[in-house]
Amino acid sequence: MRTCLYCDAQKSEESFSDEHIWPNALGGDFLPRDVWRTDDVCQSCNSLAGVFVDGAFIRSWVGQAELSNGSLEYLAGKGKVTAIPLDYLGPIQDVPLPEGHVADYWAGPCGANIVHIRPDDGDEEWVTYAGGDPRRKRSKAGRAYVALTSTEEFWILVSLESFRQHFRRAERFVVNAELPPNWPFRNLDRADPIQAGDMQTVDAVLNASRDGSRIRTRPAISFDLGNRMLAKLGLGVGYKLLGEAFLRSDYAKTLRWGMREANTEKRRLIPVRGSPLFGGAGLGGAEEILKWPGGWVLMVMIVEGSLGLFIISPSGRSMNVLVCNDQDLIDTLDPNYVDGVVWITVPAAAEAIGPISLPAYLAHQMNTVPSPSLVALAAKRGDRANIPSCRPTGPS
Numbered sequence: 001m002r003t004c005l006y007c008d009a010q011k012s013e014e015s016f017s018d019e020h021i022w023p024n025a026l027g028g029d030f031l032p033r034d035v036w037r038t039d040d041v042c043q044s045c046n047s048l049a050g051v052f053v054d055g056a057f058i059r060s061w062v063g064q065a066e067l068s069n070g071s072l073e074y075l076a077g078k079g080k081v082t083a084i085p086l087d088y089l090g091p092i093q094d095v096p097l098p099e100g101h102v103a104d105y106w107a108g109p110c111g112a113n114i115v116h117i118r119p120d121d122g123d124e125e126w127v128t129y130a131g132g133d134p135r136r137k138r139s140k141a142g143r144a145y146v147a148l149t150s151t152e153e154f155w156i157l158v159s160l161e162s163f164r165q166h167f168r169r170a171e172r173f174v175v176n177a178e179l180p181p182n183w184p185f186r187n188l189d190r191a192d193p194i195q196a197g198d199m200q201t202v203d204a205v206l207n208a209s210r211d212g213s214r215i216r217t218r219p220a221i222s223f224d225l226g227n228r229m230l231a232k233l234g235l236g237v238g239y240k241l242l243g244e245a246f247l248r249s250d251y252a253k254t255l256r257w258g259m260r261e262a263n264t265e266k267r268r269l270i271p272v273r274g275s276p277l278f279g280g281a282g283l284g285g286a287e288e289i290l291k292w293p294g295g296w297v298l299m300v301m302i303v304e305g306s307l308g309l310f311i312i313s314p315s316g317r318s319m320n321v322l323v324c325n326d327q328d329l330i331d332t333l334d335p336n337y338v339d340g341v342v343w344i345t346v347p348a349a350a351e352a353i354g355p356i357s358l359p360a361y362l363a364h365q366m367n368t369v370p371s372p373s374l375v376a377l378a379a380k381r382g383d384r385a386n387i388p389s390c391r392p393t394g395p396s
Helices: 043-058 061-068 071-078 153-166 193-211 227-242 250-260 264-268 358-365 372-378
Strands: 016-020 037-042 087-091 101-107 113-119 143-147 171-174 296-303 306-312 318-324 341-346 351-357
Touching: 016 043, 037 043, 037 227, 043 061, 043 227, 043 250, 061 087, 101 193, 113 193, 143 153, 143 193, 153 171, 227 250, 227 306, 227 318, 250 318, 341 358, 341 372, 351 358, 351 372, 358 372
Parallel strands: 143 171
Antiparallel strands: 016 037, 087 101, 101 113, 113 143, 296 306, 296 341, 306 318, 341 351
């Protein structure tokens, strides 16, 4: 029997699975296991974290925007067709909809118009979740329609691959191109009654885009964006750096409580110390120096006797969480954490760098002492001018 890090319950060996403390969708697969992954989480908690904790942040309007930030530079660096993240613009308002359905508006490469029509979840739990309840069966994953906006072959293929990868479970339709039957898309058939009904929604969006009219959407943002994920990160990082003794501390129990409490109002009362994205507690402008284009910067540092985790997003926003304030535990840490230790993970480049000392990272960022590994990572970004022009044609 083993004890699960996240639920503190004893379970059999076969109940455990590989858990990314830093979410895989944000580049966790490329970070070293010694800090950012663990086998001490049960499968039930792993699933809970993936959908309700990490997923609530990743699949939010802001999370999707951060994922797409910087992706074009790395696409230019690859110089070949590859998928890039889509931008979520929210549920579409004031358009005809099939009964019992909602429609989400997504922007693809070169401004491709994407409309995802799906059954209404009817549950406020998923209001801030881009694309609705991720647990739905394939039969209820809806129908996604893309209108290409470029005649350039490169951008057509990038748009289609991005569309395919994002909407893996939905039926996928291309509304303004005829594709070979062996491609993983369906050509539009307006004689089909379901597609004809959907196209009333899609046509309204495309007409507004063509006319330059405003398309009304309603993206929702949770007031505590990332709070549950921050509590999970603090718990996981504290365990990996400080061991089982950390889990017996009162604050570790508070972090576990903050991660597991689903009720938003109750979660407000849990004394997890930190600040989520848009929480107002920034780094005094240091984000501009610390941020990495297209990457997530993870910094663990002892500040005024407490161990903290500081995160800078690809756009330069920051969030943080107190990991531990027990001086006896903190004294067991490597002295490097006094100066700060940094990891950078770039999902679009499928690579991570670290650990690297904060002084060394700052020296690189300020062009004082270049780091060879960071220079190599930066070289994976390319010049947008070197990729083909979109040559937009407008939706049709």
